[in-house]
Amino acid sequence: MPRxxxxxxxxxxxxxxxxxRGKAKYLGGVGIKTTSVTKRKxxxxxxxxxxxxxxxxxxxxxxxxxxxSGLVVKxxxxxFAYTRKLVAGA
Numbered sequence: 001m002p003r004x005x006x007x008x009x010x011x012x013x014x015x016x017x018x019x020x021r022g023k024a025k026y027l028g029g030v031g032i033k034t035t036s037v038t039k040r041k042x043x044x045x046x047x048x049x050x051x052x053x054x055x056x057x058x059x060x061x062x063x064x065x066x067x068x069s070g071l072v073v074k075x076x077x078x079x080f081a082y083t084r085k086l087v088a089g090a
Contacts, residue, residue, distance in 0.1 A: 003046060005063035006053075007071040010044040050075055 004011045019036045023029025045064045049072055050057050057075035066072055 006060040007066040008063055010063050013042045
């Protein structure tokens with residue numbers, strides 16, 4: 001299963017981790033030098049949730065940003081056999 005959000009499409013991206021050394025010029029040093037640049041990954045915070053997709057409850061991967069912003073519609077937990085209207089009408 002790919003690490004991709006179903007709603008926002010956010011996925012793993014790459015970047016750099018930059019290591020620096022030295023004292024800044026405004027503090028009296030000769031300046032900060034870059035000593036190494038290594039690759040790193042930024043991974044989205046994905047959660048497995050049940051959501052209603054095309055009217056059916058499906059288990060999907062959704063980012064926490066999509067869950068908090070209301071893009072994920074969760075299914076109702078229970079279907080009760082009788083409601084008050086049906087019982088009162090009988």
